[in-house]
Amino acid sequence: xxxxxxxxxxxxxxxxxxxxxxxxxxxxxxxxxxxxxxxxxxxxxxxxxxxxxxxxxxxxxxxxxxxxxxxxxxxxxxxxxxxxxxxxxxxxxxxxxxxxxxxxxxxxxxxxxxxxxxxxxxxxxxxxxxxxxxxxxxxxxxxxxxxxxxxxxxxxxxxxxxxxxxxxxxxxxxxxxxxxxxxxxxxxxxxxxxxxxxxxxxxxxxxxxxxxxxxxxxxxxxxxxxxxxxxxxxxxxxxxxxxxxxxxxxxxxxxxxxxxxxxxxxxxxxxxxxxxxxxxxxxxxxxxxxxxxxxxxxxxxxxxxxxxxxxxxxxxxxxxxxxxxxxxxxxxxxxxxxxxxxxxxxxxxxxxxxxxxxxxxxxxxxxxxxxxxxxxxxxxxxxxxxxxxxxxxxxxxxxxxxxxxxxxxxxxxxxxxx
Amino acid sequence: xxxxxxxxxxxxxxxxxxxxxxxxxxxxxxxxxxxxxxxxxxxxxxxxxxxxxxxxxxxxxxxxxxxxxxxxxxxxxxxxxxxxxxxxxxxxxxxxxxxxxxxxxxxxxxxxxxxxxxxxxxxxxxxxxxxxxxxxxxxxxxxxxxxxxxxxxxxxxxxxxxxxxxxxxxxxxxxxx
Numbered sequence: 086x087x088x089x090x091x092x093x094x095x096x097x098x099x100x101x102x103x104x105x106x107x108x109x110x111x112x113x114x115x116x117x118x119x120x121x122x123x124x125x126x127x128x129x130x131x132x133x134x135x136x137x138x139x140x141x142x143x144x145x146x147x148x149x150x151x152x153x154x155x156x157x158x159x160x161x162x163x164x165x166x167x168x169x170x171x172x173x174x175x176x177x178x179x180x181x182x183x184x185x186x187x188x189x190x191x192x193x194x195x196x197x198x199x200x201x202x203x204x205x206x207x208x209x210x211x212x213x214x215x216x217x218x219x220x221x222x223x224x225x226x227x228x229x230x231x232x233x234x235x236x237x238x239x240x241x242x243x244x245x246x247x248x249x250x251x252x253x254x255x256x257x258x259x260x261x262x263x264x265x266x267x268x269x270x271x272x273x274x275x276x277x278x279x280x281x282x283x284x285x286x287x288x289x290x291x292x293x294x295x296x297x298x299x300x301x302x303x304x305x306x307x308x309x310x311x312x313x314x315x316x317x318x319x320x321x322x323x324x325x326x327x328x329x330x331x332x333x334x335x336x337x338x339x340x341x342x343x344x345x346x347x348x349x350x351x352x353x354x355x356x357x358x359x360x361x362x363x364x365x366x367x368x369x370x371x372x373x374x375x376x377x378x379x380x381x382x383x384x385x386x387x388x389x390x391x392x393x394x395x396x397x398x399x400x401x402x403x404x405x406x407x408x409x410x411x412x413x414x415x416x417x418x419x420x421x422x423x424x425x426x427x428x429x430x431x432x433x434x435x436x437x438x439x440x441x442x443x444x445x446x447x448x449x450x451x452x453x454x455x456x457x458x459x460x461x462x463x464x465x466x467x468x469x470x471x472x473x474x475x476x477x478x479x480x481x482x483x484x485x486x487x488x489x490x491x492x493x494x495x496x497x498x499x500x501x502x503x
Numbered sequence: 504x505x506x507x508x509x510x511x512x513x514x515x516x517x518x519x520x521x522x523x524x525x526x527x528x529x530x531x532x533x534x535x536x537x538x539x540x541x542x543x544x545x546x547x548x549x550x551x552x553x554x555x556x557x558x559x560x561x562x563x564x565x566x567x568x569x570x571x572x573x574x575x576x577x578x579x580x581x582x583x584x585x586x587x588x589x590x591x592x593x594x595x596x597x598x599x600x601x602x603x604x605x606x607x608x609x610x611x612x613x614x615x616x617x618x619x620x621x622x623x624x625x626x627x628x629x630x631x632x633x634x635x636x637x638x639x640x641x642x643x644x645x646x647x648x649x650x651x652x653x654x655x656x657x658x659x660x661x662x663x664x665x666x667x668x669x670x671x672x673x674x675x676x677x678x679x680x
Contacts, residue, residue, distance in 0.1 A: 126540070130547050131549070405534065405538065405541070476521070476525040477524060479524075
């Protein structure tokens with residue numbers, strides 16, 4: 086009989102997938118509620134607080150709201166307009182959701198479990214669907230790039246100018262911000278010496294220096310790029326309601342719209358995961374978790390809780406930022422990507438590479454402790470210099486006055502009296 | 504109008520200072536504003552449980568009532584003035600001979616369709632004996648259309664329910680009680 090059973094590693098992976106997908110979908114539903122609460126509280130309102138347990142009068146602070154919202158949108162008519170490209174129209178939300186979910190195969194959602202002693206299952210069991218995936222970071226970035234296709238397909242297949250403009254903006258924005266995102270990430274990969282996300286967390290836990298402190302410039306660049314990649318305010322141009330109706334999902338309704346909205350939330354969750362794992366120490370907290378790979382059950386759950394708490398904190402920051410700043414204009418968005426974030430990311434990369442290259446020499450000359458301080462202070466120096474330079478050198482605003490004196494190339498624009 | 508028109512005054516934006524160009528102070532300022540509002544007292548009134556604080560809630564024109572006189576009889580004399588005045592035609596009166604010596608007629612049936620009523624208050628103004636009045640109960644709900652057609656007993660019971668909270672207006676205005 087045992088030969089018919091799948092391997093223990095397969096079963097473990099399936100259990101993890103079940104837990105992760107279930108957890109993520111529930112989390113996405115409840116994050117919508119949290120987002121609505123935050124929106125309400127920032128505007129001095131109370132927010133949804135009525136829906137509780139169905140058929141009773143128990144309200145539970147509105148915790149039944151996600152269930153009601155989900156039921157409502159699933160039961161809505163799934164209307165397909167006649168003018169759309171039917172195949173692509175149906176494929177777009179699926180592509181987006183599949184890519185957004187598949188990203189989590191390489192993202193660790195905790196540290197490791199204590200040895201379970203199950204034969205055939207290597208101990209300790211990591212909180213990771215695909216353990217030992219050597220290209221973890223590449224997987225994440227490849228799939229988040231594929232998610233752009235979902236947005237593009239949605240915009241294109243809708244055959245609608247608002248959808249098309251939304252998709253167009255989205256592609257330009259996401260492609261532009263992939264570069265600062267990659268540059269912010271490269272510094273971390275360089276310092277950790279691994280593309281595995283769990284190895285990056287372990288590296289931070291061992292030294293006790295989170296990369297947000299070791300590479301402040303890289304952190305800022307990555308944070309801003311992550312906001313843009315998740316298309317959150319102040320970078321939500323792909324679906325700027327006031328300009329584009331709904332952007333690339335203007336023509337969608339019912340469950341297809343739900344898939345788009347869930348994917349968008351998953352983007353934000355992914356961004357929060359990456360920020361926490363790569364820059365905020367992952368499951369590590371000084372004096373609480375330790376850094377060893379041998380843990381007890383309490384330790385494993387504690388690390389999971391700390392990681393989740395940090396991620397929730399980053400998501401709350403995302404939501405607070407949404408109500409704090411107005412949306413960028415598209416030229417400002419592009420200026421920020423190419424003229425500010427790209428040079429800053431490059432500066433960070435060069436600094437990190439230099440520091441890592443000369444770290445052994447520094448340690449030999451001044452001792453390991455002093456070398457550690459130098460390796461910490463140099464990036465901070467570069468951070469301040471880079472920030473001030475970016476502030477002083479970038480164009481601060483746009484001159485909206487008309488050009489009254491024509492240059493030699495502007496002749497054809499001159500008004501002709503009829 | 505051309506850009507060179509002398510009627511147009513072109514204003515220059517104020518150049519940004521160092522703090523503004525570094526973005527960080529404004530960043531913190533924006534975040535502080537939202538964070539302050541996040542925890543500040545809320546203005547929402549949870550309506551059915553909590554009533555909005557209005558200076559004088561009696562100014563509202565809500566559901567009607569049929570007033571009783573001091574002997575507990577309906578004050579209405581079935582003159583049809585309210586039904587005539589009603590612009591929504593929602594008042595339906597069946598008059599019959601009065602059993603009491605002090606008036607000729609009284610309403611055998613008195614129906615108001617609260618769903619048709621526009622709460623203009625003309626019936627109240629038209630009534631010569633101050634029999635029909637609008638109370639301040641404005642959140643009137645029902646589960647069916649039939650339920651929202653108020654008959655004489657229901658209108659009298661509205662009076663019984665509200666007579667302490669809202670005394671008859673005619674008495675306050677110097678009219679007959």
